[in-house]
Amino acid sequence: MTDILQLLIYGLVLGSVLTMGAIGVSMIFGILRFAHFAHGDFMTLGAYLGLSFISAFGLSSWWALPAAMVGMAVIAVFIDQVLYRRIRRTQPVILLIASFGMALILRSLVQLIWGSDNQTYASGIQFPWQLDWLGGMRLKPDHLWIMLISLGLVAGVHLFLTRTRLGKAMRAMSDNMDLALVSGIPAERVIMVTWVIGGALAGAAGVFLGIDTRLHPVMGWTTLLPVFAAAILGGIGRPYGAIAGGMIIGVSMEMSTLLIPAAYKPAVAFAIMVGMLILRPQGIFKGTV
Template identity: 40%
Template sequence: MIQNLMDGILTGSIISLGAIGLTMVMHMLRFANFAYAELLAIGAYAALVFDRLFAALVPVMDQAFGGLSLTWSLTLATLAAMAITGLSAVLIDWAIFKRIRQKADALSMVFASFGVALIIRNVITLIFGLKAELYSNDIAFAMVLSRDPLLLIKPDQVFVLVAALVLMTIFHLVLSRTTFGFALRAVAENPALAQVAGVPLARIIIVVWMIGGAFSAAAGVFYALTNHLSPLIGHNFLLPVFAATIVGGIGSVYGALLGGFIVGIASGLALQVLPSGYSPAMPFLIILAVLLVRPQGLFGEAEQT
């Protein structure tokens, strides 16, 4: 029970990172982006490439920090992957979504994102193959926090949780303390009004894609660090990330943060009741529950249709 709760929090932190960018993009561009979760996969694989590269160039960097499977090269690779993924997100928007936005309606974009997701996933498959890849083959053992009830935690997971929280805190400070943050929130909450007030929408969209891409890359690396890489990472996280966004309320950054944790914890706890085969359906049940009880999400504003 407590173990499931804790594991849920850890998975939740990864979902949260993925949901931050999605909620902003969905709100600003007004479409459900089914390709968004593929950014996690781009990030994880980009980090894999850089990790191998750095480790080969400077072998000393391949030393793991005590207890963690994290190395210096992977740390640097993660930063590089965040930049690369952010740029890819901008590039994809520029090459595809922006053009479709100008021509067709938002729902065509939803479908375009289906196609983009399929392309990204299969390009990754073509390059890396479908087998499971690992940053490090060593198994990092869990620490026993308590024997009864059994409570185990892996050092990597603690690191991931802390790192995720640090990223979120930095983002919070930017949002709440800087002019740029105000502009960003203004656009996220009401794009039309913000534009009237003189916020350059096009530039903000680029920044949002950068941020979303970077956070997704971090989520992808963190996931792969505690599990493994596979071209299907994005596909696997699609529904959880959507669920987090809806739980939090589309457009609400803090909602997405909290939503990620709620989805993670609920999925973990659900296994107490449901057979594990049903776990893929869990995020969907959460979505349904939210839509029944509070359709606008925890922090969303009521929709006026």
């Protein structure tokens, strides 16, 4: 029983990381109509930007988070302006190819600048709290922070989407592009904000991943498949679905280690995704098929 609770915690931590990525993927798909394949490498780059920031100023691990979020928001807008904007007028699938190329460009940049070895934010082992009232379950402070901060970020995205003009404009564009455009919604500004939010959340996901495990140039790429699985599960183009999808995928991946070798964790995400594509391709919360 303790084992299961313990895996549930790990699953929720992983789910928080996946949610941060999946919200971005889902929003970008809703507005720009393409699956953004560079999102995993956005996460990687964010994690490394955070690493450089804290080592340059000698700060503690968690300072990596704001640095990565701001850095990735700027870089995401920059990449959109330099590359994606130029090919947006053609078919969305050309954007998909471009983002796939961008994924490799970013990864090789990370390898060039930071090298291919494993790195960590802080050396040493963090002692977990032992929760006796929960059957001796262990909880690392970092894990608690990851869950709490992602809860806060999700709440922030929710408030932005429901309470601000720009957030409403974004939902309108995602629901019905043509209707939104004829009613005078500033498309370019909405697209830019989409990249700001998507980039910042990808940066946060990268830092969470780096704090939870370690930093490596392929850390984001290997997380991309579960992130897409989460986005599809929740209904692609639906940011709220991404939260449910992220948590379901994260918990299932960790729980699966009770039954199958841990090396096949990504296969669980994939299997859930394939099952979803066969049974209900529009996702739990009806997205865009």
